Amino acid sequence: MTTKIGNLIFLTLFWCTPQIFSQIFRLPTDNNAIFETNGGEKYYVGTPGKPWTSGMFGCVRSEGFQIHEGIDIKCLKRDSHGEPLDPIYASADGTVAYINSKPALSNYGRYIVIKHFINGLEIYTLYAHLAEIAPNIKPGINVKAGQTIAKMGRSTNTKTRISKERAHLHFEICLLINDKFPQWFSKNFPHERNDHSVWNGQNLVGIDPTKIFLQQAKLGSNFNLRVF
Numbered sequence: 001m002t003t004k005i006g007n008l009i010f011l012t013l014f015w016c017t018p019q020i021f022s023q024i025f026r027l028p029t030d031n032n033a034i035f036e037t038n039g040g041e042k043y044y045v046g047t048p049g050k051p052w053t054s055g056m057f058g059c060v061r062s063e064g065f066q067i068h069e070g071i072d073i074k075c076l077k078r079d080s081h082g083e084p085l086d087p088i089y090a091s092a093d094g095t096v097a098y099i100n101s102k103p104a105l106s107n108y109g110r111y112i113v114i115k116h117f118i119n120g121l122e123i124y125t126l127y128a129h130l131a132e133i134a135p136n137i138k139p140g141i142n143v144k145a146g147q148t149i150a151k152m153g154r155s156t157n158t159k160t161r162i163s164k165e166r167a168h169l170h171f172e173i174c175l176l177i178n179d180k181f182p183q184w185f186s187k188n189f190p191h192e193r194n195d196h197s198v199w200n201g202q203n204l205v206g207i208d209p210t211k212i213f214l215q216q217a218k219l220g221s222n223f224n225l226r227v228f
């Protein structure tokens with residue numbers, strides 16, 4: 001086989017069979033009710049006094065005037081005090097980009113951001129309201145899909161705390177907006193703090209994880225984020 005023919009075959013495989021290079025997102029907890037018929041009530045956690053649909057992605061808050069850029073996934077396991085025990089898993093292979101271990105610094109509470117390259121795209125997953133972060137999880141380390149990275153919790157810095165009954169994982173699949181966000185923030189909000197550099201939630205724009213999970217379940221290894 002000549003080099004030119006070999007290169008041609010490789011390029012043909014690369015462009016015509018994306019499933020070879022695709023990576024499928026996995027669910028970040030053991031709760032898989034999202035795939036059940038009418039399983040939404042068992043999968044999502046709503047805001048206080050609101051139906052479970054307010055835990056979905058999109059304009060589901062404040063009578064449709066507030067966007068929720070992730071999904072809130074219901075707890076399955078609890079200890080004798082009613083606190084969540086669910087392990088949290090990396091949703092795809094990637095590198096830990098950021099960890100906030102101080103709940104008082106964010107309404108996300110403790111959270112982790114992981115960077116992924118999927119179908120040639122740089123994409124991020126965010127895991128929030130964590131009770132604990134696994135001791136081996138540090139910025140810069142590589143993680144595998146399905147690896148335990150944390151334990152579900154209800155950490156936050158909001159005035160209204162997350163109750164035991166509403167303990168959940170806030171999960172996002174998102175894109176980074178601006179590499180120069182800290183400079184933009186300090187210029188436009190000179191009297192406010194930005195404790196998280198580019199990993200501030202204002203600098204991440206969400207994609208609906210539910211649609212991605214369901215589309216993957218339908219297409220299997222033929223799923224491609226570029227044509228999602």
